[in-house]
Amino acid sequence: MNFNEFELHEDVLNAVDSMNYQQATPIQEQAIPYILQGKDLLACAQTGTGKTAAYLIPILDKIATVPTGQIGALILVPTRELAQQIDQQIQGLGYFVGATSIAVYGGNKGPEWDQQKRALTQGADIIIATPGRLIAHLQLGYVSFGSIRHLVLDEADRMLDMGFLSDILKIMSFLPAKRQTLMFSATMPPKIGELAKRILQKPEEVRLAVSRPAERIDQQFYMTTDEQKLPLLAHLLTQVTNTSMVLFTSRKSTVEPIVRALKKLGLDARGISSDSDQADREVVLRDFKNRAFPVLVATDVLSRGIDIDNLSHVVNYDVPRDPEDYVHRIGRTARAESKGTAITFINEHDQKYVLKIERLFEKEVEKQSITQDLGLGEAPKFDPGKFRNSAPRNKGTSGARKSQAPSSKKRRPKQKKDEKSPLQS
Structure with a gap:
């Protein structure tokens, strides 16, 4: 019309x-x-x-x-x-x-x-x-x-x-x-x-019915404990260059711990939440849009109403409770006919929210378990009924605090001092 x-x-x-x-x-x-x-x-x-x-x-x-x-x-x-x-x-x-x-x-x-x-x-x-x-x-x-x-x-x-x-x-x-x-x-x-x-x-x-995510978005779901999330993310990004990524977390209390943990892993990151000072938020958003740094950690304050285009990756550090929020989050990538990747981590207590996403999409999503092969320990099994009535952890920052100490006898090889991190190339 x-x-x-x-x-x-x-x-x-x-x-x-x-x-x-x-x-x-x-x-x-x-x-x-x-x-x-x-x-x-x-x-x-x-x-x-x-x-x-x-x-x-x-x-x-x-x-x-x-x-x-x-x-x-x-x-x-x-x-x-x-x-x-x-x-x-x-x-x-x-x-x-x-x-x-x-x-x-x-x-x-x-x-x-x-x-x-x-x-x-x-x-x-x-x-x-x-x-x-x-x-x-x-x-x-x-x-x-x-x-x-x-x-x-x-x-x-x-x-x-x-x-x-x-x-x-x-x-x-x-x-x-x-x-x-x-x-x-x-x-x-x-x-x-x-x-x-x-x-x-x-x-x-x-x-208007909620639109399905663009077919150009490569949606990847990984079974993981909180402690495995960040080292798993570092592995997934080892072959990625020119990254512009937003990592969404549902709790503002986890933003800064995640930023600190990412920096320890060699990933240049900054954070933003509703608690951030207005002037600081504007500087961080401007610098991110100008590609001054590759990883922005944010709460859902950014998933709607913010015009950030050309993201290569969206990471759901936790699964949104509302499946439509999932659509909003990953809709930040693959805009204007470009391609994008959406990575979602599923721990024990977020499994029931994955079922809601599947109901919205009217199909089962593929869930990968690769942490054991990487020496990060065994991943949780997808069994939402088992955890339906169990109480989630009170603290959501355990992945950030313990990201360099996965529960396994194997250890990822240390990065050489002169070697660039995955997101610095």
């Missing part, structure tokens, strides 16, 4: 053309008409389907048609990186409209706070905000949201996972009751449905 068929304002069509948008994606084709009609919407679509433009284009159309000079739209997002990314997209799409926007998020210095305050008091067309920082402004009493016509909850499932429900409800108490509310979520767990019932009025619903 061509964007001309939506009967958009001429300035918005010029913006769409300048951004080189050719045809509307499925989520845009289904969502834009409902939003233009002023209806509330619950939309489920995974990252990379064009959902941001699906709500920005009709909101900008309303701003172009009926400009107010006041805050017209509020977009709530789970992370500052996503806030920045949406702000940049508004700058492109809103250029011909003359729309103004600002990203409001924490972790920055005094001048940024003052800039946010001015935008919130003097009025920007669109505010993109993380809940915590926005509440900090609201509590000081100088913010008026009486002119808000559109509220967007982007990555709503991630915000609920991060514990933002009470913050979202508190922010909504400052908004006018008469407004359009749009919820966009990558997954549709029961809690999303419950929130939708509380905040949406007679909503339309759009659900």
Whole structure:
């Protein structure tokens, strides 16, 4: 479907053309008409389907048609990186409209706070905000949201996972009751449905099936204990050059231990999580995109809403509990017709989550056991029923702490001092 068929304002069509948008994606084709009609919407679509433009284009159309000079739209997002990314997209799409926007998020210095305050008091067309920082402004009493016509909850499932429900409800108490509310979520767990019932009025619903991972992704699953994960990874990368890899871990407490262990193995790595200082996060992300170092260790704060292309590898240090999160993680690689490799480690307690991935894919995935051949000790057997009711370990960093001491009499040969590590070539 061509964007001309939506009967958009001429300035918005010029913006769409300048951004080189050719045809509307499925989520845009289904969502834009409902939003233009002023209806509330619950939309489920995974990252990379064009959902941001699906709500920005009709909101900008309303701003172009009926400009107010006041805050017209509020977009709530789970992370500052996503806030920045949406702000940049508004700058492109809103250029011909003359729309103004600002990203409001924490972790920055005094001048940024003052800039946010001015935008919130003097009025920007669109505010993109993380809940915590926005509440900090609201509590000081100088913010008026009486002119808000559109509220967007982007990555709503991630915000609920991060514990933002009470913050979202508190922010909504400052908004006018008469407004359009749009919820966009990558997954549709029961809690999303419950929130939708509380905040949406007679909503339309759009659900796109989760896309299967690209066929170009070489998906590799390895049975391993926590202690075997990192030395196994070092082996898998021995023949790899020009690597750009993100290693995902589900626990932010494991990021730095994994980084330290990787460096001991000769792999240049840096880490990022929601606990990282904002300035540090921006430097690490910039350097990684510029190929200043090859391995980025991250929590799921990076699996959605972050534009990192051309990854050669994605490593799941642990198996995501939600199979759709698995799709989001490995979807960071094999973009733009390139090829990529996704490596997933399966310990005793993550086996039940592999079954969920298999149900989503409607097929059994091949699970390799090679640790014993490498002198790293025997790998766990895949027997999810055996571990179904067993409690997982409390500490997820054992692999990082013990990566150089696998439980086997055999030892991997030591690397010579003048020999490059697998990822330094």
